[in-house]
Amino acid sequence: MRAATTTRLLICNMALAIVFGFAAVSTAQDQPKSPEPKTLEELLEMVKEGFIAESDDNAAREARFLAARNDQQRLLDDALAVLAGEEAISQALESTYNDNEPLIGTLQETLTERLGQMGELFGVVRQVSNDLSGQVWESLTSSQLSDRTILLDRLGRSKELPSTKDLEGLWFEMQREITAQGEIERFVTTVLTTKGGEVEREVVRVGPFTVISNGGYLLWDPKAQQLAELPRQPPAKYLDTVEGFETATTGFVKLAVDPSKGALLESLLETPSPRERVEQGGGVGYVIICLGVGALLVGVWRWFLISATSRKVRAQQKSSRTSSDNPLGRILVIPEASKDMDSEVLELRLDEAVLKESSDLERYLWVVKTVSVVSPLLGLLGTVTGMIKTFQSITLFGAGDPKMMAGGISEALVTTMLGLIVAIPLVLLYDILSNSASRIIDILDYQSAGLIASRAEGIDVGD
Numbered sequence: 001m002r003a004a005t006t007t008r009l010l011i012c013n014m015a016l017a018i019v020f021g022f023a024a025v026s027t028a029q030d031q032p033k034s035p036e037p038k039t040l041e042e043l044l045e046m047v048k049e050g051f052i053a054e055s056d057d058n059a060a061r062e063a064r065f066l067a068a069r070n071d072q073q074r075l076l077d078d079a080l081a082v083l084a085g086e087e088a089i090s091q092a093l094e095s096t097y098n099d100n101e102p103l104i105g106t107l108q109e110t111l112t113e114r115l116g117q118m119g120e121l122f123g124v125v126r127q128v129s130n131d132l133s134g135q136v137w138e139s140l141t142s143s144q145l146s147d148r149t150i151l152l153d154r155l156g157r158s159k160e161l162p163s164t165k166d167l168e169g170l171w172f173e174m175q176r177e178i179t180a181q182g183e184i185e186r187f188v189t190t191v192l193t194t195k196g197g198e199v200e201r202e203v204v205r206v207g208p209f210t211v212i213s214n215g216g217y218l219l220w221d222p223k224a225q226q227l228a229e230l231p232r233q234p235p236a237k238y239l240d241t242v243e244g245f246e247t248a249t250t251g252f253v254k255l256a257v258d259p260s261k262g263a264l265l266e267s268l269l270e271t272p273s274p275r276e277r278v279e280q281g282g283g284v285g286y287v288i289i290c291l292g293v294g295a296l297l298v299g300v301w302r303w304f305l306i307s308a309t310s311r312k313v314r315a316q317q318k319s320s321r322t323s324s325d326n327p328l329g330r331i332l333v334i335p336e337a338s339k340d341m342d343s344e345v346l347e348l349r350l351d352e353a354v355l356k357e358s359s360d361l362e363r364y365l366w367v368v369k370t371v372s373v374v375s376p377l378l379g380l381l382g383t384v385t386g387m388i389k390t391f392q393s394i395t396l397f398g399a400g401d402p403k404m405m406a407g408g409i410s411e412a413l414v415t416t417m418l419g420l421i422v423a424i425p426l427v428l429l430y431d432i433l434s435n436s437a438s439r440i441i442d443i444l445d446y447q448s449a450g451l452i453a454s455r456a457e458g459i460d461v462g463d
Contacts (some may be wrong), residue, residue, distance in 0.1 A: 005336070019263070119300075132174060133149050138222050140220045142179040148177075181208045185204070186203070191213065193228075201228065206257055209259060211227055213227075218230070220261075233267060234269070242256075277414060285415050288422055292375060292422030295368050296425070307436070327360070343452055352440070364418070365433055368433065378415070379415045379416040383413075387411060388408070
């Protein structure tokens, strides 16, 4: 009987040990292992001890929970007390604001009434501050004087009455800008190069108009608040004045300045160079230039030859000795070589010789004449093609943007200009050459007629 009872107790203890044992697996693994029970009584004793230990732990955990709950309740009570206090303060402040609001309105009206013209004065201060801020921002003097817009912007945006210190600061900035605009200053500053880098460079500022450095003009960039190199410099007639002004220390030196504070300089930069102007003429323009250069070279070459021939002919007229290095000498030598020739045969020989000399004198003059006539026609052709391009641009993009039509209009005008530039000097050159050759031919004809007449009269022209 006792053994059966002991067995049931053992089974119950084992079941309880399985139920509660799994919960303590993690802690039991970290704790040193208890000695293994060797008898049922030892096992029962261990179970009792476990029950007692767990009861103590639960009691302690319950005590800590109760203590924490009491602390949280206390904190909650404190927070509610603070909230109640703040709400009381808020209600008091709201009540005070409501009481003071009519008083504020009354005082504001009183202030406005007592300010009188001073209110308009402060409005003027804000307007002047805004105007001066914009002017200083765009001014070239900001390349030397920086951080001037902070006070001006604050005064321009402020809705409060400016202090005496602010008014003095505004007056100071106005006076400083006026003084800087009348000065020529040399200083070192950062310059943005055309390659995108920055370099420290000595520059010379001429009032609010122009800044020069290293023999060239600089441009003020208001957005970057920095001086920048120009992509290209203005024409030489403006640039030639920079170096002398930059190196001068005393006296009066000529310098081309931009009174528009950069606008004219930017316009000059947009003006096409001679090479770009020629490129605007397109293919027709290049044809006109090639023909003009070729005809000009031919004309100059013939001008030297005809001038030399003219000098030799004049020298032959003054000399009694015939020379074969000029047309007149070659004409005069014909009767001398054929003294037995009758007048008719001599006339034919002289006509042949004069015709040959005339042909040599007028050789290649047709080139100059032809190009002088064709060049304006080519210019007219370029005008037509340019206008066709203009109308095509209008058809595709409309007439709202003049830049879309600028290409065709430029081609039309440039080709017309090139045609006239080539034609006018070539016409003059051809007239000069033709008249010079005609004068020599007239002399040959005159001398030839004289020789024939002398032969017909029986005078020996060879003597």
